[in-house]
Amino acid sequence: LLMLVPGNPGLTEYYISYLDFIAAKYPQFEIICPSHAGFHTARPLSAPRDKPVFYSLKAQINHKLEILDSMHPGTEPRDLYILGHSVGAYMVQKIVHSLGRSAERPWSVKFVGLITPTIIDIAKSTNGTFASKVFKFLRKICIDPAKLLAFLARVVDMLLPVWLIKFILVRRMKLLSHQDATQSLEATCNIISSPSIVFQAVSLAQEEMARIKHDTKFQEEFFASHTKNGKIWAYFAKNDGWVSDKTRELILDKYSCRDNVVMVVDAGGPNGIEHSFCIKQSDSFARITI
Template sequence: MTITELAKQWQTVIHHKPPIEKDPTSNDLLILIPGNPGLVNFYICYLDLIQQQFPNFEILCISHAGCDPNSYELFKFYGLKDQIVSKYEIIKKFVMDNEYSTKYNLYFLSHSVGCYINQRMVKLLLDDMSLVSHVDIKYVGLICPTIKDISKSVSGVRITKLFNYTPIITVLSILSSVLTRLLSDNYLLGIIEHYHIIKKPALVDFVSQLNYTNSTLGALNIVSKSHIVKQVLTLACEEMKLINEEKDINDWFFHDLGSKVKVWVYFADSDHWVNDKTRDELIKDYYDEDNHNNIRFELGKSDDGITHSFCIDKSVEFARITTNAIRRLN
């Protein structure tokens, strides 16, 4: 099975860019695991900016299973376990097909629920003995991580009530189908722009405009595709039920893996998907002063403008924060 066939099987989209400047002595692959909604559109500008600072990085971003806007198969829900397995299978296929003689150095970035997926997917990669000679995991970045008690966050409390008391998934998926039948994509894009669903950048430079364009296309793919609406909301519902204490995997990730691999954890100053108490508990439990060179927790500042949804309109600013973090931990 080719990687294209594998992506089709999981109804996912793969964004891949070769390195700008190939380093003959190393083979570095930066992999991003999205949050929910898991579309690659929102992260392309962010990844491009990082690659400009690290031109030796090859880029790979994998959308969530079930989030291919061009899929016309009957709806099938892909849960958190499917998201983990699909990323593992695609990455394994990618590195095993490696045309270079040297193994891949893997650098991971993940966002929101992508961090929960990333932790478990990295463990699968490390436990797979057939990959020992093919990969070396160097770095794992968790951005606004929903890796514990997501239902206790401000938005988690609200959305749980919404799921419990209204048929919101059915209503919105039907609405999406109706809108698609009645309105053209151009008209829907006009609505997204007119009502500032995706905010236009204050300064219209090329990079900001590109980020805005990618984000509006991502929003269009969500609004106009009922199977993506249903996938995104059903996955969110599952997140509220399944992402709880997670002590075993977090202990392994920060204590075991963190003793061997560089780890960066970024919390936005005010995050409606991460409860402040949850954030403080994670830092208290896993910040190790003796191992601070390997594991770094970073808290955003109130005036930096970085929110949980940074990838929509703050790619330029957060790419700068990310590249600085990678340099510090390298």
Template sequence: MCKNAKNRAIYVFGHSVGAWIAQRVAVRLSQERLPLTVKSKSKSKSKPKPKPNIDLKFVGLITPTLIDIAKSEKGEKLCWWSSKIEKSVPGLSMANIAFTTSKFVSSCVPLSWQKRLITWVMGRDIKNHVVQATIKLLNRPDICHQCLRMAKEEMIRINSEFEPKDIEGFWPSKSGPQTDSETELDSSPASTTGSMNGVKIWIWFASNDHWVSPASRANLIERYTFMDNMLMEVGKGAMNMESLADVEHSFCVRKSEEFADITSKRILFFDQI
């Protein structure tokens, strides 16, 4: 960034596992806002390094998979099938099956048949751009392989730890002891200290999300909705928007316009407080 440029307002968004990544991006950016102490070569005291021109203002996490993804409805199924396949045929994986299936589809199944099959599975009301995007995905064996390989890794990486070291400071801290138990929650006063202090955080959960465990979602909400700079919503949300009541995990498939609307409203809402 230019040294003399005015602080740039930065808005970070993430969807699904992208929200998990966005947490880490936001923490890194928020740390950049703080003066860094740089050791001088001389014996004099260390001097603080000037803050870079970064103004992290807003973090939006949409249908986020932040903890315990393996305990979600789809996560449990993915783990079960992955384990079953690997135990039955050593060396075989779901990623390999996806790669082979995609190669077969791309070489043997006409595009017109693919379109009919996708429309039948997803519904006749599905928009054409969704169908076309799905066809492109199905005909890329490398991407199909990567998706399943990454999905398996996510089951391990996105675990029950609320604040691992790489996002330390993202969630507001509480004074007193804390526990990771879903049934035993600390009710001590909140502390607003941390690198994310002052950054507005909006988190939206679908009412029925097959990649988010209801228990994990409830635990996050109970732990972290006490902050003035944070808003967590489920389904219709605080604005009671009926159009969001039935939004699924992949909201962009059928509700992209509605979600663009609520996202802009949330940015404006936080800009005014």
């Protein structure tokens, strides 16, 4: 089984082209990429009456563990290859750690892939620092950032037609020349037109800033425990707004020399892999992955 855990926003649609490429190369794999809990793209038949529910990092991790439980009802060990993108890499670490400590979950983790991983000090990155300041300012004046942005998404959805939203996104994201433009465009439109997804994404981002720090004890245990029977592969973007250079170098210095650990920093340049590779670099990064 190959499982990919998305970043934030956690929509499966962003990863279709990437996983299609891998599936074509490795048809023997059963591949799953569940959207995060709370990221429902189907429009409700009527306006929701209840307040949006926030699914925390812990809830998202448990959500993926429940899916794995449903995929393997037997008692014999089954091989698992698991990838995590961005904050999904943090979730993957927790998932693999939990599987390793549970005799009731007979998964044999053969490969762990951490893609542009935000596993340490995300708030110290360029984008993380900016986001943290904005969140702090809004909370200081008694405004919930998630509720505010969800409200703005509702306004945009009511005022702008879908074709205009797509036109703006194509120009902004420069998607016209990329094969995976359709999935990326649809996924982003689904987010903008869904206040509940915006609420979930922003709420999750706030928790990421507060919770994902430098947990030395956990990282040491993870890299020591999960390299005995499998391989850990990490791929870093050269210029990543969500992973500071200092954080990346710290991870490389501490863990890249371990047995069965391979860490790669992209060369950068005009064709360098970006943090959000799934927007318009799916095929390029799939070739690197395989």
